[in-house]
Amino acid sequence: MSDTFTKLAYETVQQSQSYFALAHKTIGSREFSPEIETEGYPGYYLQNFHYQTDGYLSEMSANLYDLQVELLFNGTADAMRQRILAPLKQGLTGFSGISPRQIRVLDVACGTGRTLKFLRGTLPLASLYGMDLSPAYLRKANQLLSEIPGELPQLLQGNAEELPYLDNYFHAVTSVFLFHELPALVRQRVINECFRVTQPGGLLIICDSIQLSDAPEFKVMMENFPAIFHEPYYKNYISDDLVGRLESAGFTNIESQVYFMSKYLIARKLA
């Protein structure tokens, strides 16, 4: 990897660091406004990831999220999301015998709906589905997706550990920036669920942070990230065997791609 690239990556993190250091001083990592209802959510979820006020559980957090993520990634977040589109289109060619309207794609942990917006642009006729644990983020997603042409994606609140869909239902499943925010065992449960709802011949595409084995030169940065940005599961994530997890769920033919600070895993379910 070139020196310029490494320098750019360090500068990216340093610039956002000052913003997050301020947040670190003012907000506790598990502090929520008194009016926030936290009952019924898994313990690992009740965190202020990247010191977001109210975690994922308020309208204010949902309104700030997109800007905050772009600050964190210095304007590259949408570009990272869009990297799933080419392998997705490629992976769906196996279903070229059926009408584009019959194609069903699920975005797991869809957040404010930005990935679904890009999916709609690439698959204008497909049935799109999004699910997330946060009602506030889903309301925000509904707002964004209502503004774009085409059928509105179906949005559902739920836990990705128990996806509220039938077995073998989707031709493709995507998930962006979720896995580094999950404890290891939950990561496996979610992958197992993605496998269950994917049709034979279909695929899962994960987009998330690079891991230690992808770019050892970023080791220091990756090791500092959890403390600076309050990402309690990131340290485990960067050395987790995601390919092994996908294989143990039943996925095969797993391909890994790395671009800048993001990584993509493209996994198939045998036809």
Ligand SMILES: C[S@@+](CC[C@H](N)C(=O)[O-])C[C@H]1O[C@@H](n2cnc3c(N)ncnc32)[C@H](O)[C@@H]1O
């Ligand atoms: C870092 S955000 C990513 C959101 C979106 N995919 C994006 O590209 O910005 C993580 C998302 O995962 C959701 N999430 C975390 N744990 C979840 C779970 N167990 N089930 C469903 N959604 C979950 C959060 O509510 C949040 O919207």
